[in-house]
Amino acid sequence: MNSEATNSEAMNSEHNQPTNVTPAAPLAIGIDIGGTKVAGALVDAEGNVTTRVRRDTPHRSTEPRVVEDLIVEVVEEVAATADREIAAVGIGAAGFVAADRATVVFAPHLSWxxxxxxxxxxxxxxxxxxxxNDANAACWAEWRFGSVQGESHVVMVNLGTGIGGxxxxxxxxxxxxxxxxxxFGHMQxxxxxxxxxxxNRGCWEQYASGNALVREARSLLAAGSPLAHDLAATVGGDPHKLTGxxxxxxxxxxxxxxxxxxxxxxxxLGTGLANLADAFDPGAFVIGGGVSAAGSMLLDPARDSFRRHLAGRGYRPEATIVQASLGxxxxxxxxADLAxxxxxTQGEV
Structure with a gap:
């Protein structure tokens, strides 16, 4: 080996000495299954998303295997983009999930x-x-990375097709x-x-969800109410085309x-939150889901109603009502982060 090459290698070795660099934390895949979509993402330990995939949810009468196939397809597509180890896959499902975090007991919008x-x-x-449960997942995300970081007692209400909490x-x-x-959506x-x-009848989600919003608007259109003239014009007079x-x-x-x-x-919404405040006494309510995109047009009336219906109003601390920040x-x-x-915790990563 010539001396020039030896000197070059020596110089390079000085710049390539081992350092105490902590390996990057493993990634995780999160899947969100709702009434209308299956969304998947690759998520790092800081809550950053690098890959997103979305598919339409099959009709509720579809066999469970079809939904399972769709989930696996989304997981595989997301995983193909990973640049390091994937620690786990977390599924957030819109439905009743047993305490074993394995079984979907009942899903109103799917055949599970x-x-x-x-x-x-x-x-x-x-x-x-x-x-x-998908709302558990969303609440965890908002507490870890979103609008209620640092709050010790949080109640989340997700307003989407129905109401999750x-x-x-x-x-x-x-x-x-x-x-x-x-x-909470099924409180009567x-x-x-x-x-x-x-x-059942009279559930909260029949009055404070995206479905409730659309139902009331469509009823105005179907009745030919002049109050709904502008909304009717938006959809060419067809109530079924109107969306939240x-x-x-x-x-x-x-x-x-x-x-x-x-x-x-x-x-x-505010009336229901007042009831939840009596039950759980949280420091903050965080409102998420698609309907929360209305911001103050939804939350200001909710805050007013909350104050009017809160037991002991004027003599007790009030929880804040904030909009979710992670959309x-x-x-x-x-x-993903829960998984x-x-x-x-189980020693698998």
């Missing part, structure tokens, strides 16, 4: 009934899989004895009221009927 989802997926995915106390998701805590607030997909985001956009543009519809949803990504961010945390 006592579905052993974790075991079915584990046979096809070669890293640990954990299943949780979650409770976090001192850094721990409260799942209840059977895993079904936080299903109007005995004999609108029929709910859960089988259209109503929110109309309200932002100054449509008084759209504003009134959102305020009505907000009033019902539609909270579900898969939280599912990574669980896998680490």
């Amino acid at each position: 009934r006592h579905e052993p989802l974790r075991d079915a997926l584990s046979r096809r995915i070669d890293v640990p899989v954990f299943v949780d 979650a409770i976090l106390i001192d850094g721990r998701i409260e799942r209840g004895r059977f895993g079904i805590a936080g299903e 607030v109007m005995p004999g009221g609108h029929r709910c997909e859960c089988g 985001p259209m109503i929110t956009e109309a309200a932002r543009a100054g449509d008084p009927t759209a504003e009134e519809l959102l305020a009505e949803i907000g009033t019902w 539609n990504e909270a579900g898969f961010i939280g599912a 990574r945390t669980a896998a680490r």
Whole structure:
């Protein structure tokens, strides 16, 4: 070997000495399964998302295996983009998830009934899989990385197709004895009221959810109400084409009927939050889900209603009511982080 090459290697070795660099934390995949979509993402330990994949949710009558196939497809597509180890896969499902974080007991918007989802997926995915309620996942994400960091007692309410909820106390998701805590959407607030997909009548989500918003707007259109003239023009007079985001956009543009519809949803929201404050006494309510995109048009009426209905109002501390900051990504961010945390706790990463 010539001296020039030897000197060059010596110089290079000085710049390549081993350093005490901590290896990057493993990644995790989060899957968020809702009434209308299956969304997946690759998430790092700081809650940053590097890959996103979305598919439409199959019809609720579809066999569970079809939904399982779709989840595996999304996981594989996301995993193909990873540049290092994947620690776990977390599934956030819109439904009742048993305390074992393995079984979907009941999903109103899908055909799952006592579905052993974790075991079915584990046979096809070669890293640990954990299943949780989607609202639990979103609440965890907002507490870890979002709008309620540092708050010890949090109640989350997700307004989407229905209403999901979650409770976090001192850094721990409260799942209840059977895993079904936080299903606030199915509290009955109007005995004999609108029929709910859960089988009961008068559930809170029939008055304060995205479905409720659209139902009330469509009823105005179907009745030919002049108050809904502008909304009707948006959809060419066809009530079935009207969606929640259209109503929110109309309200932002100054449509008084759209504003009134959102305020009505907000009033019902605040009434329910007052009941939850009596039950859980949180420091903060965080409002997420698609309907929360309406911001102050929804939350200001909710805050007013909350104060009017709060027991002991004027003589007790009041929880803050804040908008979730992670938007539609909270579900898969939280599912991924919960799964990574669980896998680490079990010594699998």
